[in-house]
Amino acid sequence: MANTKLTSLESFLEEHPHITYATPSSSNYISLRQIFARDQEATPLAIVRPQSAADVSLLVKFAVSNSIKFTIRTGGHNLSGAAIAQDALAIDMRDIAYVNILADKKSAKIGGGVLVFDVATALEKEGLATPVGAVGSVGYVGWATYGGYGPLSRQFGLGVDQIVGAKIVKSDGEVIVADERLLKGLRGGGGLFGVIVELEIKVYPLKNVLTGTMVLDSQDLASTFKRFNTGYLQLSAKGMPSQLVLQQMIFNSPQGKVMCVAFMWSSEDVETGRTWLGKIEALATVVMNTVAVSTVADYLQGNAALVPESVHGAGFTHNFREITSEVAEIISGNLLKMAEDPGCMFVVHELKGASSTANNSSVFGTRDEHFMLEIIGYALDIKNRESAMAWAENTWAELAKTESSNLLPGKYISLDRPVLEPGTAPLSRLYGLNCREVLALKEEYDSEDVFSHAVPQLKNYV
Known part of the structure; x- marks a missing residue:
């Protein structure tokens, strides 16, 4: 079955040659597959590198129509290795890595695959900064949308507090600009509702x-x-x-x-x-x-x-x-x-x-x-x-x-041990009183659980 799906995928990608990819037989597959969690031994069906939101849309549509499960990778630092899964298509966002500072220098639009270090470096050139984590090789979107603790957070807030806008690819492939309700969900819910292809974040004057x-x-x-x-x-x-x-x-x-x-x-x-x-x-x-x-x-x-x-x-x-x-x-x-x-x-x-x-x-x-x-x-x-x-x-x-x-009952999603068995942990330990809102947004934007590999896997919580 995997070979049939791979054949279909390669035929599809031949029609879109600007989307680079690697299969298990490719010479660069092992290097592209490398993630932080070495115990994750899964072999993805293939690794694709979209160049734009439009490419992500095409890939999501193709995967859904061909019943191919997929994962989303930004930095690849998820501690349980959720960036890849066995026989799933790995959509590697790292080529969508722009940082565009707006004219008023109060916010910047960043690509869904940009790393923390690259955000800090781009802002530094303009005498600006924004909260980041302590590890530069982490994907900014994953860090920010699940909370975002860091060395500037006491003054400016967490990563989630910097997000003022977003574009996502929905489960049907449509690219949308998030409204305020969806933005609230993205600020803590991360990739539960779609593929985040762009964020607009606050930036601050800070040279040194x-x-x-x-x-x-x-x-x-x-x-x-x-x-x-x-x-x-x-x-x-x-x-x-x-x-x-x-x-x-x-x-x-x-x-x-x-x-x-x-x-x-x-x-x-x-x-x-x-x-x-x-x-x-x-x-x-x-x-x-x-x-x-x-x-x-x-x-x-x-x-x-x-x-x-x-x-x-x-x-x-x-x-x-x-x-x-x-x-x-x-x-x-x-x-x-x-x-x-x-x-x-x-x-x-x-x-x-x-x-x-x-x-x-x-x-x-x-x-x-x-x-x-x-x-x-x-x-x-x-x-x-x-x-x-x-x-x-x-x-x-x-x-x-x-x-x-x-001892607070809540846990930080990015560091919490993943819940692997259905019904074994309360969702409130991650979202507190916001559980119902998270579940309602999931039902509205991804009722078929197309983004089933997103963190956290809601089906395992009560």
């Missing part, structure tokens, strides 16, 4: 930032983690400027386990930024500090060395209102047990400031101020896969038993 990494004395890692978070909790209680975002990271270095704090001051008022840098430095013993005046693109470039191209294993996540002494005690104890593989890490993100403002224009579910934990059970060496995953799951399970009033 004060950013870099502080490496903390990690000889007594558990004590360092607890000391830093106790001090940070006290400092935060006095009030923090919206321009300041920190990201704590613990990872395996050649010298052993190391705790770092990424510092981002998103303002050109460098003097005030350095004052706050001094306050953060005082929370622990800093053995190396790379914080300097730089750009958002340079920040992403610096992070690239820490992010592997692909990994084995899985990650887990929790949202906590505060890193309390109870939470810090469990985390610090488990950091010492972290599998010794460069892919295994622990990261603390924050959702505060503008990101935590009640927002009725998105379906993103968790707006209470919180710390989002990324418990990264990854391994570069497959021999370490099981130990890395076991460490992450055990840490997650222990944290789940802490004070319930401090």
